[in-house]
Amino acid sequence: MNPPRPVIVGTGIAGLWTAWRLASEGRRTVVLTKETLADSASAWAQGGIAVALGPGDSPSQHAADTMAASDGLADPEAVRILTSEGPGRIYELLALGARFDRGPDGRLGFGLEAAHTRPRIIHSGGDRTGAALIGCLAQVVRSHPLIELMEHTEVTAVLVSDARTVGVAVLREDGVSRPIAASAVVLATGGVGQLYAVTTNPRVATADGWAVAHRAGAELRDIEFLQFHPTALKLPGINPAPLISEAVRGAGAVLVDRDGHRFALDADPRGELAPRDVVARAVAVADAAGGAWLDARDIEDFATRFPGITAILAEHGIDPLRDALPVAPALHYAMGGVRTDLEGRSNLPGLWAVGEVASTGVHGANRLASNSLLEGLVFADRAGHALAAEPGRGDSPRPLPDFPLQEETGADAQCDGIRRTMREIMTGCVGIQRTEASLLHAEQELARLTRETPSSAWRTRNQLLVATLITEAARRRRESRGGHRRLDYPPAALRRETA
Ligand SMILES: Cc1cc2nc3c(=O)[nH]c(=O)nc-3n(C[C@H](O)[C@H](O)[C@H](O)COP(=O)(O)OP(=O)(O)OC[C@H]3O[C@@H](n4cnc5c(N)ncnc54)[C@H](O)[C@@H]3O)c2cc1C
Structure with missing residues (x-):
């Protein structure tokens, strides 16, 4: 029996980069993804990556723009790390073979996006940045001898024993459920868009990471801050x-x-x-x-x-x-998520989170455009380094205790109507503008839907759980800030105008 390895869940930019970093430091790792490697928001990214590499730009200017967009809630240290370590990650990407669009003089071209004080967005294939990046990282990961990739492998739970993460439960394409032992679990499961009726997020963005982390006892934070793309x-x-x-x-x-x-x-x-x-x-x-x-x-x-x-x-x-x-x-995007330190550790020992599923505090209440691919690189890199340095290489395998495993029951397919109603409620009542009444209504409706959902429909149950957690967090935050707008608590500037 081999000693357990770190298990990375998700093949967007954050998961792939974590795997590569660990492998480049000599660590074996397993990467799981619920559909194919290419199914992720990362592969769909259009505009590009924000990075302070352009003429006259600087990490401190990028940091100032990120802080301003965050509506006062971003963690300045997380922002400093993002903006100052970003250029190094881009140079590494270039060394791995990633190609970005260049001007006639051969220099990187920089696009302009909202709330950036200067053109700062590097891109690839015009608006096909995500596809180009994931194509490059996929080649690296697929050919690396220390990385095992398992596609069509859905994580259904984080397994915890003696208050420590010991593995994940998975459901394979063939309908077989089984536990996988892990020295650490890195969630890189992306966003929550599919809880809403109108979203840009791919079908795989069903908030699984938040659900399994919460059920395992990890803390979520700032989950009321959701970004709606105009x-x-x-x-x-x-x-x-x-x-x-x-x-x-x-x-x-x-x-x-x-x-x-x-x-x-x-x-x-x-x-x-x-x-x-x-x-x-x-x-x-x-x-x-x-x-x-x-x-x-x-x-x-x-x-x-x-x-x-x-x-x-x-x-x-x-x-x-x-x-x-x-x-x-x-x-479009979730600013909050599984609370982590600046190297990706959650409060639950052995459980890590990187990319959109995580909350490092770098976005505060609102994300600056094109900062998320950069976040995926920078914080995944830090997590990879930190994990590689963790003791435990020589761990002897411990048998996993018995855990109940989720089976493919077919019940979720029959709960299509429930999920559709949930999505309408989230868009209508917990959407771009919220009030106490709309949130209370959503809470009651989500509770009703949960009661009507059989426990065998565990995917639907997980989605309803996260929808409820978002709604409760939005009710608790009695102010308007960034992506969270309460009509009954207008922002200070608006209150002054009204007065
Ligand atoms: C259309 C679109 C355009 C965008 N454009 C830009 C842009 O130009 N610049 C920018 O910075 N950001 C952009 N974003 C946002 C950015 O793409 C995402 O925030 C970022 O890619 C998230 O990366 P990630 O690695 O955290 O997650 P993702 O790329 O979403 O990957 C999540 C992975 O986890 C897997 N997964 C989920 N649940 C499970 C489970 N239970 N078991 C196993 N695997 C699971 C998924 O299949 C997927 O492989 C865009 C987003 C969208 C939707």
Whole structure:
């Protein structure tokens, strides 16, 4: 029997980078993912990675922008680490073979996105940054002799014995459940978008990491802070909603209402490039009043700069040079998550978290655009280093105690209606604007849905659990801050205006 290895759950940027870092330090590791390696939000990232490498830029300027976007809640040390260690990770990516778009002079090209004070976003293949990055890391991970990859392997629980993480329970594609012993478990399971009716997140983003961490006894924090992207393509009935990257607004596209009025300027003098929460609320208001459109017709080289978005639009018969794009806000990103220290350790010994599932405190109440891929690299790297340095290489294998394992019962498939109702409740009552009444209503409805869900439908139960935790956290926070807007507790600036 081999000694247990660290088990990494998830093959987005955070999971792949953790695996590579551990392996590059000589540690064997197992990487699990519930579908294929390529199924992740990371692979879909469009705009790029924010990093202070451009002319006249500096990590301290990037940090100042990140702090400002966070609405006063980001941890300054986490932000310092993100922005100062970011450039080093990008150089490592380049050394691994990642390619970023360059200008005619051969230097990296930098795009502009909202709330950045200067162009800072490096990108690949125009708007296909995520696919390029994951393609590069996939090659590295698949060919590394110290990394074992298990696709179609869904983690259903974190296993704990004597107050320590000892492994995970998994369900394989063939319907077989089994425990896997681990010297440590690193959750890199991404976001929670699929709890909402309108989201840009892929189907795999069902909040599993938060559910299994919470059930195991790990602490979640700041989970009420969710970011709604202002410009998802409005195509009723399509899940996920295709994203129109902020980089399109950075390139000059403007938002107009049904009268052709450029309404974003009414909300903020920065207009389309105001922070995401401001623009998202303005789009929601325009949408409710008759519609919101992103007009990109003046971007002549649209297809060259945004080939991925052009292809998505073409699938739906939309030509960005001819048509204004119908848009609406969509749940996009979770700022909070499993509380970790700055090396990825949760409060539960042996359980780590990196990437979107984690809360290092780096985003505070609102994430600065394109900081999440960077977060995935920087904090996964720190976790990988710290884990590699942990004692335990020579651990002799300990038999795992008996744990109840989740089986494939088919019950979740029959709870489709319950999940649909949950998603509508979350979008309607725990969405872009919240009130005590809407949150209370959501709590009651989620409790009813939970009662109606058989325990054999454990995936649905997990999603309802996380939806309830988000709602409770949103009720507890009696203020408006960043991505959390309470109509009954308006932000201080708005209160002054009203007075
Ligand atoms: C459309 C879109 C565009 C974006 N564009 C940008 C951008 O330009 N720049 C930027 O910085 N950010 C962007 N983001 C956000 C960014 O992509 C994500 O925050 C980031 O990629 C998250 O990385 P991750 O590794 O933490 O998780 P993910 O990339 O989401 O990966 C999570 C992994 O965990 C696996 N998993 C989940 N549950 C289980 C389970 N129970 N068992 C086993 N495996 C499981 C999933 O299958 C997946 O492999 C975008 C997001 C979206 C949706």
